[in-house]
Amino acid sequence: MTTRHSRDDVVATALDLLDEHGLADLTMRRLAAALDVQASALYWHVPNKQSLLALVADRILERARPVEHDLDWPERVRAESGALRDALLAYRDGAEVVSSTIALGLGASAAWVRLLEATATSDATVDERELAASVLLEFIVGHVFREQQQSHADALGAAAPDRALDRDPDGGRVFSFGVDLIVDGFRARVGARA
Amino acid sequence: MTTRHSRDDVVATALDLLDEHGLADLTMRRLAAALDVQASALYWHVPNKQSLLALVADRILERARPVEHDLDWPERVRAESGALRDALLAYRDGAEVVSSTIALGLGASAAWVRLLEATATSDATVDERELAASVLLEFIVGHVFREQQQSHADALGAAAPDRALDRDPDGGRVFSFGVDLIVDGFRARVGARA
DNA sequence: ACCTGAACACCGTTCAAGT
């Protein structure tokens, strides 16, 4: 009679909690409380916290808006990169969650494939395109991680005196400059062959 | 009579512990034990764990080997990037520690300045050079973070099935490809003006 | 199939008090 839960409930509630209170407050015990359940009950749905976070990360990246396929490749790379950034920004600490699971082979392959496909119409080799997809994904996640950390630190009113990277108040200049450099570098490399 | 400690002792021991057992095992209580002291004693030397980690991060980056200043700027950027990567790789979980403190305005300004200076002889504006330094630093830290996470995961014998980014067994191809793309993109942008 | 209750082995941090 009482509300019993599915794994999807658990992940969805975790996502809510993440967005409302941040990763530091997303504990198994708080999640259990939000579901009106004992903490131990979660371990029926999920083997451990790390797997839970991987499912949350997948959910975050899944929500990245689709991008038109009939753009030329530089435009498409820029659009995919922007879509991924927006997806990470859509949830509090989204980049940190994704970043902490990305290397474990648990998530992010879909995002990587999108970036790989984006260069399909370039003259690059598959090897070059794979490398470029990795570079882009690492830059995007690394950048948004930093963006979100910074706004978190600012929210605490830390008033840091000597912030090396705090030259990006609008939060997007470094990002688009970075994507542009990578795209231009890729074009230079490929164009040198044509 | 008994060994009393300085803040430098505490940071140095934290660095040792980090390298031997990783960030997850670098707890205040374990650090205290390594210093033969109660955990509460650490709070005389340091206001909290986060500040401790920031000091550790600074220590890691300080050890980056110096690079010749009379290279042309693309070579110098590559050399500085490599030196930073090596510094992060020199300690277990080095990139994670640096990454977690970089946005708090606590560390990494020295590293950023090194990357900024590296483009001094290019024809770029200061604004462009600052943006490029940020892009490089974010890529470097993000990349090494992923590298170290991956070797950690591999050490656990996780045998992940579908690892999107696991195309970099030698651990350096994605890195140098990324730095090259950024450098080439920067050159294209600057060269278009000359 | 899904959950409780109790326990285990931990955390970071504070604070009065000691030397």
Add this chain to the structure above:
DNA sequence: ACCTGAACACCGTTCAAGT
């Protein structure tokens, strides 16, 4: 100047047992 001892308010995870 540097540290102890005790406490507070937490963690993730396991496991027998319940329904």
